[in-house]
Amino acid sequence: MKVTIDGQEIEVEAGTTILQAARMIGGESVPPAMCYYSKLKGTGGKCRCCLVDVTKGSEADPRPMPKLVASCVTGCQDGMEIASKSSERVTEARKAVTEFLLINHPLDCPVCDQAGECDLQNLSFEHGKSETRFIEEKRTFEPEDIGDKIQLHMNRCIVCQRCVEVADQLTDGRVHGVLNRGDHSQISTCVSAAIDNEFSGNMIDVCPVGALTDKTFRFKSRVWFNKPFNAHRECTTPGCCGKTTVWMFGDEIQRVTARKDEYHEVEDFICNTCRFDKKEVSDWVIEGPRRFEKDSVINQNNYTRKMDKVVIETEKGILMGRDIDRKKISMSEIDYNEKIDGNLIDSKKNG
Amino acid sequence: MGRKILLDKINVPGIKTYEVYRREGGYASVEKALKKMTPDEVVEEVKTSGLRGRGGAGFPAGMKWSFIDKKSGNPRHLVCNADESEPGTFKDRYLMEYIPHLLIEGMITSSYALGANLSYIYIRGEYMWVYKILERAIAEAKAAGFLGKNILGSGYDLELFVQIGGGAYICGEETALIESLEGKRGNPRLKPPFPAVKGLWQNPTVVNNVETIAAVPWIINNSGADYAGIGIGRSTGTKLISASGNIKNQGVYEIELGVSVYEFMNSDEYCGGMQTDRPLKALVPGGSSVPILPANLIYKTAAGEDRLMTYESLSDGGFATGSMLGSGGFIVYDDRACIVRNTWNFSRFYHHESCGQCTPCREGTGWLEKVLHRIENGHGREEDIELLWSIQSKIEGNTICPLGDAASWPVAAAIRHFKDEFEYHIRFPEKVRNRDHFVNEPFEKVKHLVAKQTV
Numbered sequence: 175m176k177v178t179i180d181g182q183e184i185e186v187e188a189g190t191t192i193l194q195a196a197r198m199i200g201g202e203s204v205p206p207a208m209c210y211y212s213k214l215k216g217t218g219g220k221c222r223c224c225l226v227d228v229t230k231g232s233e234a235d236p237r238p239m240p241k242l243v244a245s246c247v248t249g250c251q252d253g254m255e256i257a258s259k260s261s262e263r264v265t266e267a268r269k270a271v272t273e274f275l276l277i278n279h280p281l282d283c284p285v286c287d288q289a290g291e292c293d294l295q296n297l298s299f300e301h302g303k304s305e306t307r308f309i310e311e312k313r314t315f316e317p318e319d320i321g322d323k324i325q326l327h328m329n330r331c332i333v334c335q336r337c338v339e340v341a342d343q344l345t346d347g348r349v350h351g352v353l354n355r356g357d358h359s360q361i362s363t364c365v366s367a368a369i370d371n372e373f374s375g376n377m378i379d380v381c382p383v384g385a386l387t388d389k390t391f392r393f394k395s396r397v398w399f400n401k402p403f404n405a406h407r408e409c410t411t412p413g414c415c416g417k418t419t420v421w422m423f424g425d426e427i428q429r430v431t432a433r434k435d436e437y438h439e440v441e442d443f444i445c446n447t448c449r450f451d452k453k454e455v456s457d458w459v460i461e462g463p464r465r466f467e468k469d470s471v472i473n474q475n476n477y478t479r480k481m482d483k484v485v486i487e488t489e490k491g492i493l494m495g496r497d498i499d500r501k502k503i504s505m506s507e508i509d510y511n512e513k514i515d516g517n518l519i520d521s522k523k524n525g
Numbered sequence: 526m527g528r529k530i531l532l533d534k535i536n537v538p539g540i541k542t543y544e545v546y547r548r549e550g551g552y553a554s555v556e557k558a559l560k561k562m563t564p565d566e567v568v569e570e571v572k573t574s575g576l577r578g579r580g581g582a583g584f585p586a587g588m589k590w591s592f593i594d595k596k597s598g599n600p601r602h603l604v605c606n607a608d609e610s611e612p613g614t615f616k617d618r619y620l621m622e623y624i625p626h627l628l629i630e631g632m633i634t635s636s637y638a639l640g641a642n643l644s645y646i647y648i649r650g651e652y653m654w655v656y657k658i659l660e661r662a663i664a665e666a667k668a669a670g671f672l673g674k675n676i677l678g679s680g681y682d683l684e685l686f687v688q689i690g691g692g693a694y695i696c697g698e699e700t701a702l703i704e705s706l707e708g709k710r711g712n713p714r715l716k717p718p719f720p721a722v723k724g725l726w727q728n729p730t731v732v733n734n735v736e737t738i739a740a741v742p743w744i745i746n747n748s749g750a751d752y753a754g755i756g757i758g759r760s761t762g763t764k765l766i767s768a769s770g771n772i773k774n775q776g777v778y779e780i781e782l783g784v785s786v787y788e789f790m791n792s793d794e795y796c797g798g799m800q801t802d803r804p805l806k807a808l809v810p811g812g813s814s815v816p817i818l819p820a821n822l823i824y825k826t827a828a829g830e831d832r833l834m835t836y837e838s839l840s841d842g843g844f845a846t847g848s849m850l851g852s853g854g855f856i857v858y859d860d861r862a863c864i865v866r867n868t869w870n871f872s873r874f875y876h877h878e879s880c881g882q883c884t885p886c887r888e889g890t891g892w893l894e895k896v897l898h899r900i901e902n903g904h905g906r907e908e909d910i911e912l913l914w915s916i917q918s919k920i921e922g923n924t925i926c927p928l929g930d931a932a933s934w935p936v937a938a939a940i941r942h943f944k945d946e947f948e949y950h951i952r953f954p955e956k957v958r959n960r961d962h963f964v965n966e967p968f969e970k971v972k973h974l975v976a977k978q979t980v
Contacts, residue, residue: 219883310899
């Protein structure tokens with residue numbers, strides 16, 4: 175079958191979705207996808223980021239489709255013509271979806287462990303705008319502890335339900351689902367019980383945002399300060415491939431993830447033993463540096479660029495200020511007569 | 526007097542019971558269909574009748590039936606959608622409560638037409654007492670040999686079950702209803718595949734509204750052509766209208782499609798005119814999701830023709846100057862009503878009922894509700910009207926199921942026709958704080974405050 179996306183033709187097999195066809199072409203025409211995950215059955219169609227305009231239905235029925243369609247769940251027809259990046263309507267719709275996704279998102283990227291490898295950041299970089307029209311109070315959830323390995327930040331969740339599919343398909347027994355409805359839908363283990371399964375950690379990898387993050391890596395580093403390496407080990411867990419990316423800081427392995435491709439989908443799922451328990455360099459056979467796409471922030475810390483010594487002109491002043499701050503933090507060093515701004519209470523400055 | 530098809534026998538004492546219903550000629554269509562007709566002939570008859578889906582979308586029922594996949598050989602199902610949750614609509618409840626056997630009869634005849642041996646009535650959880658009525662009716666029909674194995678010796682088997690929903694509006698959407706019926710969370714499915722190919726338990730399924738199915742016995746007893754003779758154009762037969770609001774006689778009425786809106790509102794046979802001497806302000810003709818009509822577009826279309834109670838006439842002029850017949854939830858407002866408050870109330874409903882599966886509806890309905898709430902309570906900003914317009918236009922058409930559209934249409938129509946009321950709320954917040962605005966001071970009297978200044 176022949177399909178045309180943004181003027182680029184490609185031959186695909188029957189049953190290929192528009193998104194898959196676009197990914198075969200690659201480049202700018204590939205629609206963004208927040209909920210679709212090719213490795214998980216039943217995902218897709220929910221986030222509406224990947225909407226495309228079908229300008230010609232097929233060779234047999236050339237009528238255009240009246241509504242924009244979700245490319246991740248719409249199959250290609252022979253002779254189909256699709257406008258993705260080239261359509262004004264599609265750009266508008268993607269902007270709208272991005273805005274909708276962000277209105278209730280806390281935008282706490284500076285303290286979020288996902289920052290730097292977050293699909294929502296990428297999406298808003300591409301389709302978001304700098305100002306907000308949302309002046310209402312954001313919806314929030316009570317924090318919920320789902321165990322000592324995985325950190326759940328429900329406020330950041332965009333309800334793509336990828337993790338629910340992981341729970342359904344990879345791990346045995348449903349321990350994880352969606353509660354409530356509308357903008358109060360929440361991902362939950364339902365009973366706040368720890369997720370007790372050898373493959374539960376893959377929820378972290380499939381989460382497009384920082385809603386599910388690695389508790390053993392929490393606040394340890396920004397991802398772009400780590401150096402990612404391909405590594406593997408002989409894993410005895412049935413079903414685990416043992417092939418991972420280890421994220422190093424100096425000689426320390428700070429985090430282990432599955433290997434992700436250019437669409438941030440894992441190549442193969444890994445077990446919790448590999449992910450959480452093997453943090454010694456001696457556990458792994460390091461293969462070599464892991465490559466990331468050109469524009470990724472992770473490349474800020476790449477291996478090839480010569481690093482100059484950073485010189486901060488005002489360093490002396492900063493360090494001096496830090497001394498004063500440190501003094502204030504340990505109260506013992508503060509004179510009882512000294513106000514918090516550093517001046518004496520009976521000095522002229524403080525009247 | 527208009528012709529009655531569904532509610533003809535409604536006042537017969539004891540029509541709820543099998544004996545009286547049977548004595549009054551009930552279950553004749555089952556006998557006729559099973560003994561004298563083939564399933565395809567029944568489908569053909571319904572096709573000829575031009576009967577359209579009464580749930581809101583108005584899709585021709587016969588055509589829907591003919592789409593069902595009979596080639597695959599998989600078992601087929603008929604599901605009756607009794608999850609009537611649209612604000613302003615209460616016709617199915619009335620039908621099921623007072624003449625339950627009509628629905629059972631329709632279910633048997635329709636199931637026979639589709640070749641379904643296992644059919645369901647999915648009823649909303651709030652109708653618990655109606656559920657009990659239906660269960661009793663089914664037990665009576667079964668005892669009389671109209672359900673079960675080998676009905677009337679024809680060799681046709683049918684089991685009919687009533688399933689109670691958990692109280693979610695979204696389960697009125699047919700694929701969400703099927704999910705819920707399967708025991709899952711009521712999230713709409715992605716289409717295609719359509720239920721006619723893969724519905725309940727991945728089997729071909731037809732989902733029809735209560736009123737649609739209840740019209741089938743009459744069509745079979747008489748003929749499709751007779752049914753098509755009632756009404757105007759493509760709006761054939763009769764329709765139940767749930768009339769509510771500031772009219773004298775609220776209730777459920779059966780009308781022949783084609784009655785004028787003026788007659789329906791003002792004749793003593795139906796609504797009987799306005800409740801008080803306060804003038805008519807607005808009308809929602811088909812349940813909360815359809816666009817609201819301002820007074821000048823109710824009796825006459827924009828082209829100056831009489832507005833009729835038909836699918837076509839009510840939608841004349843598109844959304845710019847028309848509305849929809851929808852599910853027949855006829856809500857009348859006099860000039861005490863605040864359109865902003867009404868729109869907020871509808872938005873609150875959609876916010877509460879959004880399933881949360883897809884982004885535009887999940888986030889957008891909540892946003893609409895919050896902005897409208899602010900305006901209604903005197904905290905609006907001038908740019909909020911434009912914001913509302915923008916939000917609703919971004920929800921519409923971008924969602925998985927029609928709930929997103931249903932949430933945006935009332936907002937769009939309210940802004941289109943009653944923009945000055947929104948401006949009034951924003952510019953004179955002190956006047957709307959006490960919530961009794963428009964009761965003592967109708968909007969007509971204060972309209973000049975927000976009128977465009979011409980220099």
